[in-house]
Amino acid sequence: MTTEETRIAEDREHKAYWKRWGSYLSERQWGTVREDYSATGDAWEYFTHDQARSRAYRWGEDGIAGISDNHQRLCFAIALWNEQDSILKERLFGLTGKEGNHGEDVKEYYFYLDNTPTHSYMKYLYKYPQTAFPYTELVAENKERDRHAPEYELLDTGVFEQNRYFDVVVEYAKAAPEDILIRISITNKGSEAKPIHLLPTLWFRNTWSWNHDEQKPTLQLTHSDEKLSIVEADHPILGKRSLYCHGTPELLFTENETNNERLFDVANSSHYVKDGINNYLIHNQKSAVNPDKIGTKAAPHYQLLINAGETKVVKLRLCDTSEFIQPFGLEFDQIFAQRITEADEFYNRICPFEISEDERNIQRQAFAGMLWSKQFYYYVVQEWINGDLAKPVPPSERKQGRNIDWQHLFNEDIISMPDKWEYPWYAAWDLAFHLVPLAMIDPDFAKQQLDRLTREWYMHPNGQIPAYEWALSDVNPPVHAWAAMRVYQIEKKMYGRCDRKFLERVFQKLLLNFTWWVNRKDVDGKNVFQGGFLGLDNIGVFDRSAPLPGGGQISQADGTSWMGMYCLNLLAIALELAIELPVYEDIASKFFEHFLYIADAINHLGSDQTELWDETDGFFYDVLHCSSRNQLRVKVRSMVGLIPLFAITTIEPETLSKLPNFKRRLEWFIRNRPELKQNVACMETPGVGEKRLLSIVNSDKLRRILQKMLDESEFLSEYGIRAISRYHAEHPYILNIDGQEYRVDYEPGESSTAMFGGNSNWRGPIWFPVNYLIIESLQKFHFYLGDNFKIECPTNSGKMLNLWDVSTELSRRQIAIFLKDASGKRPVYNNAEMFQNHPDWSDLILFYEYFNGDRGSGIGASHQTGWTGLVAKLIQQCGEYQ
Structure with a gap:
């Protein structure tokens, strides 16, 4: 058993709470349904990115490379300023659903490089331009483009030309469950010295502004000398924590409360507000921070001048004691080295097979993305609809609006997200696929996720599983029994444990869900179902x-x-x-x-x-x-x-x-x-x-279906199975009803239709979840039919393969999306020159939502390691059976 597995066991047995702190901070809280208190339900417009620095959130927090405790009472993340931006870089920027020509989309470059199940070691890279961040340009240019034009990306603006950017690497290592070491390394990739301001920020989620009787926590400076400063956090439930800050930075304090003056032209309840540190630094408003060094949001201010090619390191420590004598001594770097070694040992144990270094790099980053995408998710529908005692009553339209039939729903958990910027809310069928790679590294967490989704405070009394916050009543494919069995089987095979209690507990609740399907979606009682769009x-x-x-x-x-x-x-x-x-x-x-x-x-x-x-x-x-x-x-x-x-x-x-x-x-x-x-x-x-x-x-129908599926002029791409056959490129399907024409064309890339939003596309691209199920189904057919049942693969190639070999071929095509080809290029990045050729970018992997059906290039959400993280399992399978 590796050291990391020992920590997982200690957490499972409640001997040490290694998972109390983790990468649970969202990367976008603004523009979510939870924060929308409008009459119209327009979440993107009600709470905007521009408001986010000034307006306190009700249901969660966001930040860059952030962590929090498992109830998100206390949060930590970094903020940056390059002396060019008009605002402090406290959160990632992206376009709303209305601003993007293909729907909402993050416009930043950040990478999940490493993470372990107990978050004993975590590593995150953010690439920060040295010139002014082109907020206005990104919005304006994408607004001008229609659905037939590509998205206008941050690289297209030229801000990274001549390497004019900083690599900001944030690492966390746990010396103990409540002792978190933080190392922030900033490298100037450009050719001349440049200044950068680093503000590692500690703050409390605002829980006191919504109800009159909530006790307010405090942050205050308790120690400062020429070597270090200590900020003490005191929370009525969490207790006391201390943030040790190396060196002699200026300590800035404000409150995590809304700046009503800026947003609503109403007097503030406190002189110190959420954007106080921003206003102090950017606008030189000296009175915007509290001179008494007390508040609910605080940051040491490190002013750095970094020469070309130079790296500067800032060290911090967040722990449950204020009695360290030398918090940044030799032990500090030794613990980091030890945790990195332990992470390597753990992942080598997970995949001990002979795979290429490139495959191992892809798999490691896929697992990292799965773990960084765990998020504290808080949503109590009844409270959200009725409003808070200390705030105005929400518009009456909410009583007949979104999610009105889900007032039992009470979510307050760490949940696996599809993408913490684009989809910072759980999606029911996405989550089922997340659990396959998660079960490989942390079956306890995977089981917990399925268990949560079927509990009575999630599942509707009628048996329906909640889909996602935008429409909890939407119908997703019923894949949760599949996921439960796969998690059970993976744990049994990889760890030798048979958790039948888990299987039985989930099974009992899924019986209710199955009954809901039969009663609600089989309209005529003929065992033919009308589920809706089904994802x-x-x-x-x-x-x-x-x-x-x-x-x-x-x-x-x-x-x-x-x-x-x-x-x-x-x-x-x-x-x-x-x-x-x-x-x-x-x-x-x-x-x-x-x-x-x-x-x-x-x-x-x-x-x-x-x-x-x-x-x-x-x-x-x-x-x-x-x-x-x-x-x-x-x-x-x-x-x-x-x-x-x-x-x-x-x-x-x-x-x-x-x-x-x-x-x-x-x-x-x-x-x-x-x-x-x-x-x-x-x-x-x-x-x-x-x-x-x-x-x-049956076998006859199987052959006929596979003839089309494995035909490269139809479904089979170099990179997997397309969502729609390429046949429709030359033969669009057209249907006329009541004088209205409806049609389907083959679209290998971004969608040209607004149906389900601009970033929805199942008309040609390759999607990992259904490809994975195809691969698994072919393996099951092979178990029954054996080596003698062969099919031409590809169709008309003359190459006959048994179904296991076909499944392996499809797996390799999927993996090839991310692998460097013979020319050293990764199909996922297509013509993105920086990613293909720059040595500081070429080994960084983004796990997109779906992929071009002809080229394999990534499309949609760029950090949807959720179900695209299935590539980690495919790599393991190919390594095991090669």
């Missing part, structure tokens, strides 16, 4: 969540397949639990039966023209049922028709031998309901090694 945004001809043009409804191939997959996932969990608890054999039988009904429906429902399976094309399509009783297949070759592959499971013969009651019941069902097994892969036919298969897709 695939604009993949359809029109918005599948909204009322359809002309009325009617859609029978969804993907919605039905997701439910088939859900049945099999719950079946697999029930079988695992039944080995020790025979009562679960009955439940397993129920899901076996339900799956056969769903599989029969998707393969046989309706006439030849209204079945979801198109025998002529050899593909699954949605079927549109119009109010005029016309029915037609929506013949878009998309991921919708590949998702039926996900509904598959194999059952080992030893499992059946251990569960005789389950075996007897399923054999009875097969004998007495023969019509349900027609054209459905079922348990009656043994496969390789007497394994048994349950699948929506």
